[in-house]
Amino acid sequence: MIRIVYLLVRPEHMSPEKFAEECRVHYDMSHDVPALYKYEVRLVDREPKDTHVPYLGVGPFDAVAECWFESEEKYQEYLKSSVRKQWFEHGKSFIGKLKPIITRDVH
Numbered sequence: 001m002i003r004i005v006y007l008l009v010r011p012e013h014m015s016p017e018k019f020a021e022e023c024r025v026h027y028d029m030s031h032d033v034p035a036l037y038k039y040e041v042r043l044v045d046r047e048p049k050d051t052h053v054p055y056l057g058v059g060p061f062d063a064v065a066e067c068w069f070e071s072e073e074k075y076q077e078y079l080k081s082s083v084r085k086q087w088f089e090h091g092k093s094f095i096g097k098l099k100p101i102i103t104r105d106v107h
């Protein structure tokens with residue numbers, strides 16, 4: 001499984017409430033995106049700094065999202081999809097900044 005994590009920052013002009021509303025719309029739209037096995041988006045509630053190891057001072061972030069793909073072939077199908085391109089257009093309307101992190105399994 002290919003899993004890509006995204007750190008999202010809302011646009012400066014957008015309220016947290018509007019951003020949350022758009023995240024819900026984006027999540028609903030994700031179900032129609034071909035070859036996207038799963039999409040999750042979660043709003044950042046808090047970013048505690050009292051960590052037990054040195055704190056990484058990045059952010060702040062407004063949401064964390066993740067896309068799952070069953071294979072590289074499915075990922076390529078997703079990238080080619082016109083529905084995915086429309087989904088990205090909605091993303092452009094409410095995501096101010098985005099950091100993708102492509103992950104791999106420990107095992």
Ligand SMILES: CC1=CC(=O)O[C@H]1CC(=O)O
Nearest residue numbers: 006065087088090091092
């Ligand atoms: C890639 C993505 C990360 C996310 O939160 O939504 C998708 C699509 C997009 O960026 O609009």
